[in-house]
Amino acid sequence: MTTKNVIARACNCCNAAMDLDRRRTLGGVLGVTLSSLFACPAFASGHGERNPRPSVGDRLAFMLGANENRTIRPDDVELGSTPILAYPKDPDSGEVMASRANILAVVRLDPDSLSSEVAEHAVDGVVAYSALCTHNGCPVTVRDPTKTKLVCNCHGSVFDPANRGVVLDGPAYRRLPMLPLRLESGELVVAAPFDGPIGPPT
Known part of the structure; x- marks a missing residue:
């Protein structure tokens, strides 16, 4: 499934909209599109037999832009730059594991x-x-x-990526889970599963 299809399906099932001024202030067009993608509870990914979550050995791949689906190398990630949005990519099938729950924020510190x-x-x-x-x-x-620091587009929660994603400013109160990485053949590779639960408490 391509990223365009992911976003299209998400937009079709999500009708809620944020205030336009807040959108522009907190992330622009990208933030608006991704807010729809994240907010849609009905959207899910189907990926055959394998675990749909990031698995050990998966590569990280660009989610958007000219490099969409290309694997990410450390040199692609610049110090202080906007987070690169990424998906895990199965190294055997080459399939990008596109789902809202798999979207990653990749930064260099x-x-x-x-x-x-x-x-x-x-x-x-x-x-x-x-x-x-x-x-x-x-x-x-x-x-x-x-x-x-990392900041949420919608409500401004602030997280510290240098310290396991702990919350520095709410309304969130649970840290962001980290996805451990390693380097393999010059590419960023998943070294272990998320080190905590993803998303809001249920």
Whole structure:
């Protein structure tokens, strides 16, 4: 399933809209599209027999843009840049595991800023987190003015990617789960499952 199909299906089943000014302020057109994608509870991915969640050995692949579906290398992730949105990609079939629950926020941080737990699962300062906000399931796709934190597009929750995604400012109160990474053949590869539950508490 292509990213375009993912977004199209999500938009078809989600009718709620945020205030236009808030959209422009908190993430623009991308934030609006992704908010619809994340908010749709009926949307799910079907991926045959394998576990649909990120699995050990999966590559990370660009979700959007000119590099859509291409695997991500550490050099693609710039220090202080907007998070790269990514999906896990099955290395055997080449299938991109496209679903709202699998959207990742990939960023590079100063390696010296990482806690020991995060440094163990980062690649040269590159870390990956679920991009599903733990408050209300909106997309976490923005950096704060210091370029060191992750911010939710909808309600402004702030998370610290250098410290296991802990909440620095609500309304979210549960941290973002981290997806441990390793380097393999020059590509970012999933080293272990998410280290916590994704999305809002149920």
